[in-house]
Amino acid sequence: AQSVAQPEDQVNVAEGNPLTVKCTYSVSGNPYLFWYVQYPNRGLQFLLKYITGDNLVKGSYGFEAEFNKSQTSFHLKKPSALVSDSALYFCAVRRTGANNLFFGTGTRLTVIP
Amino acid sequence: NAGVTQTPKFRILKIGQSMTLQCAQDMNHNYMYWYRQDPGMGLKLIYYSVGAGITDKGEVPNGYNVSRSTTEYFPLRLELAAPSQTSVYFCASTDRQPPPGGYTFGSGTRLTVV
Numbered sequence: 123a124q125s126v127a128q129p130e131d132q133v134n135v136a137e138g139n140p141l142t143v144k145c146t147y148s149v150s151g152n153p154y155l156f157w158y159v160q161y162p163n164r165g166l167q168f169l170l171k172y173i174t175g176d177n178l179v180k181g182s183y184g185f186e187a188e189f190n191k192s193q194t195s196f197h198l199k200k201p202s203a204l205v206s207d208s209a210l211y212f213c214a215v216r217r218t219g220a221n222n223l224f225f226g227t228g229t230r231l232t233v234i235p
Numbered sequence: 236n237a238g239v240t241q242t243p244k245f246r247i248l249k250i251g252q253s254m255t256l257q258c259a260q261d262m263n264h265n266y267m268y269w270y271r272q273d274p275g276m277g278l279k280l281i282y283y284s285v286g287a288g289i290t291d292k293g294e295v296p297n298g299y300n301v302s303r304s305t306t307e308y309f310p311l312r313l314e315l316a317a318p319s320q321t322s323v324y325f326c327a328s329t330d331r332q333p334p335p336g337g338y339t340f341g342s343g344t345r346l347t348v349v
Contacts, residue, residue: 131275154333165239165325166278168337212277216333221285222268222293223338227277 124149124217126226134232135203143198143229145213154216155196156223157187159209166212172196183207203233237261241326241341248316248348256311256344258326266329267309268338269293269301271322278325284309316348 125148135141147153154173158166170181177189187198196213210230214223242257260267265286270278270293280293284303298320300312309328313320323345327338 156334156337158337163343165340165342166327166338167340171333171335171337173333221266221291221332222280222283223334224280225270225278227275 124215124220124224126213126215126224128211128213128226128229130229131227132230132232134234136234137205138202141200141203141207141231141233143211143213143231145196145198145226146194147196147213147215148194149215149217151218153196154218155187155189156214156216157181157185157196157198158212158214158225159183160212160228161209169198169211203231205233205235207231208233239326239328239339239341241324241344243344244342245345246347248313248346250316250318250348252316253312253314254316254346256313256324256326256346258309258311258341259307260309260326260328260339261307262328262330262339263306264328264330264339265306266332266334267303268327269299269309269311270325270327271295272325272343273322281311281324313346318348320346321348322346 156171157169172189213226239260268283269281279295282301284290326341
């Protein structure tokens, strides 16, 4: 079985402040973890992934995520938020050997000018 | 432009009608997926395919059918539409597992069943 939890439906942050969008997972074996962003009326866009290696993963648009095996977390971070970062963010997990990703319920990020 | 193309973008169906959501990709990807997105529910996998001629059920396959006769196309068929099928449908593809660059998603089909 596999599951992903995004405990916050909504995150608000002031422009210029650091942002964090939380994700925890449950999967058998080694996890493959992903973050996607969705802008209004658009499909999802890939931001970054963790497969193996360094726990800190850097991705598109200045985003990064930290894999923490002991806490089974993969939180998305950015040092300085932009208004244009306002969107819906999805965490996803793939268990070893699976042919598909399992998505969380999404977190809506609003960056306040 | 290379990518995943979904048609139509919007559709309103009456209860009991049928329709096919079209999905095409020109990247020669083996893996293709259909997800539905409902508010607060994230994306749920309906069906997927690992190559031409091979399809499998996802989490929520009831009321849907798929076929994959070629690598490029992966249509999703709704038979006897019901209000519970009102949703936004996304098609996605990737060339291998785990997806090195994530999935490539289409722009979605917004379906309303009335």
